[in-house]
Amino acid sequence: MLQQTTVATVSPKYERFLNRFPDVRSLAAASEGEVLKHWAGLGYYCRARNLHRAASEIIARHAGTFPSDFDSVLALPGVGRYTAGAILSIAFSKPYPVVDGNVIRVFSRLFGLPGRPKDPGFVRTIWKHAENLVPRKDPGDWNQALMELGATLCTPDAPSCGICPISSRCVANKQKRQDELPTPDKRRKTVLVRWLCLKVVNNGKILIWRRSDQERLLKNLWGLPEAERLAVEPGRRLALIRHTITHHNLTVDLRSGSWPEGRDLPLEARWVPLRKTREHLVSSLWLKCLKAAPDSAELM
Numbered sequence: 001m002l003q004q005t006t007v008a009t010v011s012p013k014y015e016r017f018l019n020r021f022p023d024v025r026s027l028a029a030a031s032e033g034e035v036l037k038h039w040a041g042l043g044y045y046c047r048a049r050n051l052h053r054a055a056s057e058i059i060a061r062h063a064g065t066f067p068s069d070f071d072s073v074l075a076l077p078g079v080g081r082y083t084a085g086a087i088l089s090i091a092f093s094k095p096y097p098v099v100d101g102n103v104i105r106v107f108s109r110l111f112g113l114p115g116r117p118k119d120p121g122f123v124r125t126i127w128k129h130a131e132n133l134v135p136r137k138d139p140g141d142w143n144q145a146l147m148e149l150g151a152t153l154c155t156p157d158a159p160s161c162g163i164c165p166i167s168s169r170c171v172a173n174k175q176k177r178q179d180e181l182p183t184p185d186k187r188r189k190t191v192l193v194r195w196l197c198l199k200v201v202n203n204g205k206i207l208i209w210r211r212s213d214q215e216r217l218l219k220n221l222w223g224l225p226e227a228e229r230l231a232v233e234p235g236r237r238l239a240l241i242r243h244t245i246t247h248h249n250l251t252v253d254l255r256s257g258s259w260p261e262g263r264d265l266p267l268e269a270r271w272v273p274l275r276k277t278r279e280h281l282v283s284s285l286w287l288k289c290l291k292a293a294p295d296s297a298e299l300m
Contacts, residue, residue, distance in 0.1 A: 003083075004044050013042055025064055028055035033279070036221070040282035043245070045221060050078025068092045081127075090140035097130035098143045099123065102150025108182035109154060112171030116183045188247045193217070195250065197224045198257030199238055199293060205271040206295075207259060208280055212268070217245050222280040224254070224289060225269065232257055239292035243285045254289050 001010045001017075017038050021027040027035070032052055039048035054076040058066060066087075067073055073084040085096035104117045107126050115122025135142050153160045159178050161167045172181045193216075200207035209225035211218050227234045235256035243250045265271070272280055274295050281290065 001042060001047075003047065005042050009042070013039075024055045024058050024066070027052060028059045036282045037279055040278075040287065041284045043284065045218075045283070047078060049220075053077040054079065066091075068094070070094075070096065086143065089134070089143050093138070093140060095134050095136045095139040097127065097134040097139075098147065099127050099130050100147060100150075102147045102154070103130060105156065105182055106146060106150045106154045109159075109172035109178060110166060110170050112175065112177070112181065114181060114183050116185050118185050122182070191248045193248050193250045194253065196227045196234060196253045196255065197289070198227050198230065198232070198234055198255055199224060199289070200230075200232075200257040200259050201274065201295060202259060202271070204274055206274055206277055207257075207265075208270055208272055208277075209266075210268045210270070217248060217250070218283055218285070221283055222270075223283065223286055224281070227255070227257070229266070230257070230259075230269070232259065239289065241285070241288050241292055243288060245285070250285065252285070252289060254293055 001014055020038050021030060021035075030052070032049065035048050035052045036045060039045065042048075057076060058064060062072070067076075068088070070084055070088060073079055073087055074081065079087075082098050082100055085098040088094040088096045089098065101117060104123065104126050107113065107129050108115065111129060113122070113125060115125070117123070133142075149164070149166075153164045161170070161173045161178065164170070164173075167173045172178045198207075207225060207230075208222045209229060210222050211220060213219050235258070237253065237255050239252075239254045241250075241252040241254060243252065259265075277290060278287070281287065
């Protein structure tokens with residue numbers, strides 16, 4: 001959950017998630033929809049799907065016990081080198097390194113290494129330093145200390161070099177190059193996206209739409225349908241919602257709509273009871289839309 005999300009946002013959702021899925025078996029036995037529902041508000045929903053798939057593989061291939069060897073951990077859905085190293089060093093005290101954005105920044109400054117954090121060659125160099133330095137004793141403490149150092153003292157802007165425990169050995173500090181290292185990534189251009197979406201309600205039910213895996217945003221998630229997908233005329237404006245997903249700035253023009261009587265629904269569409277709307281529309285974008293234009297039954 002902490003990948004791409006802040007501790008303040010994660011903490012209450014983490015507790016709620018664990019209350020519902022206290023172990024790997026309960027997670028594996030749940031439906032994807034229920035897992036996504038309890039992930040609502042954290043974004044990057046592929047993480048929740050991978051977590052669900054990983055739980056199923058742990059049951060099927062490892063008899064419900066989390067593996068402790070690197071190759072088996074790395075083979076789990078959604079697990080990369082960083083996550084595998086974090087799990088094995090922290091949970092199993094095995095000397096595997098971790099490299100995240102904080103560690104890249106610390107080592108770039110410590111050793112005076114120029115390079116962009118998203119450049120593969122530069123990141124490989126950082127990994128080599130991490131491999132050489134991770135201790136055999138308490139590697140989890142070491143890795144967490146490195147990440148914490150980057151998060152709290154060796155920050156991107158205005159690092160606290162005066163109280164840093166390794167400042168006397170830091171090349172960037174000696175050469176006054178803290179602002180130069182690592183080389184700043186080029187900022188991605190902001191993409192403006194505008195959707196005209198419909199809220200179609202009939203006989204206590206709302207019409208929702210399953211987005212395909214070819215969508216730019218919110219792939220494979222249920223959402224309010226875009227007007228162009230239903231080929232119906234939008235009605236009055238209910239709300240204008242602004243939302244950000246990575247480098248995309250979305251504006252959703254939410255309008256009322258009606259479905260012609262007797263007309264078949266597209267395969268991607270479904271009527272659901274208003275009281276169950278929030279079980280399907282888990283993205284924080286749609287939750288904003290529901291809050292901006294609520295129906296009494298949705299609040300039940």
